[in-house]
Amino acid sequence: MSGAAVRDGQSEHRRSGKLRVTRVRRVERITPRMARITFAGDELAGLHSNGGDQHVALYFYEPGVELPRPFTTEAARALLPVAKPRLRRYTIRHHRPEAGEVDMDFVLHGADQLASGWAERATPGDEAIWFGPGSGWTPGPDAEWAVLLGDETALPAIAATLEQLPPGLPVSVVVEVPDRAEEQPLTTRADARISWLHRGSRPAGQLLHERATALPLPPGRGRIWGAAERGVIRELRRHFVEGQGLARSDTHLTPYWTRGETQDSEV
Ligand SMILES: Cc1cc2nc3c(=O)[nH]c(=O)nc-3n(C[C@H](O)[C@H](O)[C@H](O)COP(=O)(O)OP(=O)(O)OC[C@H]3O[C@@H](n4cnc5c(N)ncnc54)[C@H](O)[C@@H]3O)c2cc1C
Structure with missing residues (x-):
């Protein structure tokens, strides 16, 4: 799992990323085929935003996998031999530290596809686990x-x-x-x-x-x-x-x- 950085070809300042357990707070259809999902949760409190094209990896576990609580980076690593998540990368569109919120915009390209389908069906209260954010260009x-x-x-x-x-x-x-x-x-x-x-x-x-x-x-x-x-x-x-x-x-x-x-x- 990689750290975060600012990339401009001149310098790279690394900060360690973190696994974050969040909840969907709002879902909005900003265009017919783009859903904006707002994530919130205590674990967003210390999020350092790198701006630009910074992205996170969303974790999708098979239904029925019981996650140990609290679910941390170390807990996810320990679980790997038993349950490997499928990862999908998404960009942080907005970060509002004062509200403890992050927006991501999902292209809805197919209800039967893992991340796209999840976004299409997401409702407030759903849990979402992601690692990041990464660097920003x-x-x-x-x-x-x-x-x-x-x-x-x-x-x-x-x-x-x-x-x-x-x-x-x-x-x-x-x-x-x-x-x-x-x-x-x-x-x-x-x-x-x-x-x-x-x-x-x-x-x-x-x-x-x-x-x-x-x-x-x-x-x-x-x-x-x-x-x-x-x-x-x-x-x-x-x-x-x-x-x-x-x-x-x-x-x-x-x-x-x-x-x-x-x-x-x-x-
Ligand atoms: C660094 C990074 C940042 C990204 N940021 C965003 C973002 O902010 N918003 C966003 O919507 N996407 C973003 N993506 C793209 C997104 O991760 C992919 O579209 C991903 O494949 C979606 O996962 P899925 O589970 O829905 O589909 P998958 O299981 O990966 O793919 C299933 C099928 O859908 C097709 N497919 C995948 N994406 C599309 C698409 N967009 N249009 C048509 N067919 C598609 C594939 O070819 C495949 O046939 C980003 C990708 C990267 C690497």
Whole structure:
């Protein structure tokens, strides 16, 4: 289990993560296919927020597994030979320390899928166990521009990152969503140019790839952040690193899901 850090290519400040037993406090449908779940609980009291694309790993145990109480990081480790959780990663969209609350936004891509189905059925009072948060990306103080790319699973990270970017930083944002109803208001003090792409019936990531690979990059040193389906991310990395000659360390491109596969292999 990893520690948390701030990542900007310049420095990494590690803080140890923690297993947190929380309860669902509220559930809201912010767009037709995105559920915002608010988590609360005593264990959120000491949560240190790293901002940006920081994420947690949600723990899903098989029904019927009896968890020892109190359920701590050590207790989860001791339980591993008997019961291994399936992990799913989600971004912290908001952290309100004064209210002891954390919001995460879940794409509802299938009621029969583990995390998506859980989110679709979640009601206040449900227990949710997660480990984290992890580190948060920033473009770094020497960045002269930034590019943020992603599909709807990346939207929470893009929205949270935009809220933290320095005033006036030139930033191009390209987000692919199923349709107009999945757009969300994005706020930033940066000098942002935001493009929404509606995939309709096209394969996920096709439009994002087309638009991202046609983006003119400004002069000077910039940084690129992106998250989407694994194959799309592979192509974007090839384009920016091999095609455009960007330093690999100036790109932060992460597969957030894999077509036709569960995320279990990531654990
Ligand atoms: C660091 C990180 C942060 C993330 N943050 C968020 C977040 O804030 N919000 C969010 O919604 N997701 C986020 N994701 C993506 C999320 O973890 C995956 O979509 C995950 O696969 C969902 O788990 P599941 O149990 O619902 O589906 P799985 O069991 O993993 O997959 C089951 C099937 O569903 C398909 N599938 C998975 N995700 C999608 C999708 N989005 N659209 C269409 N088909 C899909 C798979 O290809 C597979 O066929 C993040 C991923 C990472 C790595």
